[in-house]
Amino acid sequence: MASTEGEGGAAAPQQRKSPFKGPAELVLVSTVARRFYLDGRSKVEIAEEFGVSRFKVARALDTARESGIVRISIRVPARIDPDLSDRLRAAFGLERAIVVDGSEDPAETHRQLGAVAADLLAEIVEDDDVLGFAWGRTVNAVGAELTRLAHCTTVQLGGVVSHRTYGEDASEGSVESVRRAAQLSGGSAYPIYAPLILPDATTARALRSDPGIAGALARFDRLTKAVVSIGGWDEQSSTVYSCLDPGPREELRERGVRAEISAQLFDSEGTRVHSELDERVLAITDAQLARVPDVIAVAGGPGKTEAIGVVLRSGLISTLVTDADTAQELLG
Template sequence: MSSSERAPQSDAAPAAAQPKAPFKGPAELVLVSTVARRFYLDGRSKVEIADEFGISRFKVARALETARDHGIVRISIRVPARIDPDLSDRLRAAFGLQRAIVVDGSEDPAQTHRQLGSVAADLLAEVVEDGDVLGLAWGRTVNAVGAELTRLARCTTVQLGGVVSHRTYGEDASEGSVESVQRAAQLSGGPAYPVYAPLILPDATTARALRGDPGIAGALERFDRLTKAVVSIGGWDEQSSTVYACLDARARAHLSGAGVRAEISAQLFDSAGTRVHSELDERVLAITDAQLARVPDVIAVAGGPGKSEAIGVVLRSGLISTLVTDAATATELLG
């Protein structure tokens, strides 16, 4: 469980770590977890929690301390990102979007990703409604969205593609797509449909076999029921693509020659925003561009240095209705 409350942290050197006593048993574990949920997620006061469980306020405080000590609750500082309303509206109008949200961004790309994730998480809390089917794709910014979520209406959460290893894609990824889906489901109280399989398989036969697996099929068959989807946008290079680093040099060269300049969930596009098809299509476990085109609200969360070309490509594809990006990228797109 991750706390929705944010507390300042001291710069003082931490005291020597004390060994943490294990829980007495499952009953204590359940009590501590439930008390933490009531306080951090439901916003209940210590007095209300004490009355509900018939315990003292001192025991409530001790349970919250225990939850923090054992990692049941993680407290971090969340600095709200500043939104530029004027730039947001200009970007929306220029590309005919339903929404555009532009944050100031930072000189540190990792900080920009966190800001984009924070704002997109707040957007989901605002627009997701009870009964929605929400799809989450893989990508550093989408994973940042999952990490920043603090509340969500009751919905079904679906993973939009298989897993890409962090070692392949970059060591700074905050968490994976499976964790993001599970976290969203935990917050919303709705069902989760993760995909416990790689995004790219070695051959089409393996991919077909995995598509028939009951657990994976449960996620794939919900792609056509999505009401909202959150995606990242990748360029065509080793740093920003989920696909590029997974392919050998020959496959990369072939796709580069075919004009690939951007991707969403292993769906590749040329500079005009036109889908580029190849044998790779049969080897990926991911939502297709045709399925994305039928989703009423596709929210792209993308930004940072070097992303403007790829974002422009995807804007030209017509697949996204909402863009969350940073000011520097928005300015390049409008320029």
């Protein structure tokens, strides 16, 4: 029997055996898995592309799963309420309304809304669309849940939100949504690597002339579809509220601010409220949003009903994805 001890009597270290013969096989297995699972190519097509047998393609797919390159999870889709969806659409004159059951856990509700909205984008986005993503927890969930998308250009609709407000990874959400959408669609990406709110108008003007940022801003007027979230005027749901000092916050509340989209503020009637903040933000304006043919709002969960109602009254939204409790409150 072969000894497992070295010269000094100690057991020789056990090395984990790689499932691959070398880097070339690893690249082949990874590429075959991408063609099959992400690009939707058949095993026959993949075999013809790489000049191998269908048996070898099947074996590569098995290896991809066994080695952890591919991880398959079973996700039960959120239940959609067609009747409630239709009633909401008719009540607010929307092009579409999609109502999901939701969950007692707000984080799970956000995930469900993101998953349904991601499936909606896969359904309605067409080749050569220009698709915009605003910042927001639910919009970030949309980006995370995307699995397929037609060839399109993706644009970030505003700067990033400070991590001091929403957690260390939140400021990356909108950038990652744009990058992921571009990766899936094979189109160009125009992220904005700058804060949503700047300390003064001079700094904001300077950043708007930066070539990278200007490239994104220039595409706001070319948008064919935009995905936005809706915030109220409070610390929990607003992207702007926590970035302001208490004085300006209260002044805007007294002026009637009750909701926002991408740092654009609205009163209870859905009328835009302008302030000095307008010159300090890097974001799409309400006037530009009004020219986008299809604006998809993804919003729901506790405490969002008033803000969603405000934005619906603004006339900017053509599609709403929300949860059943919020829909019932809106209709009530």
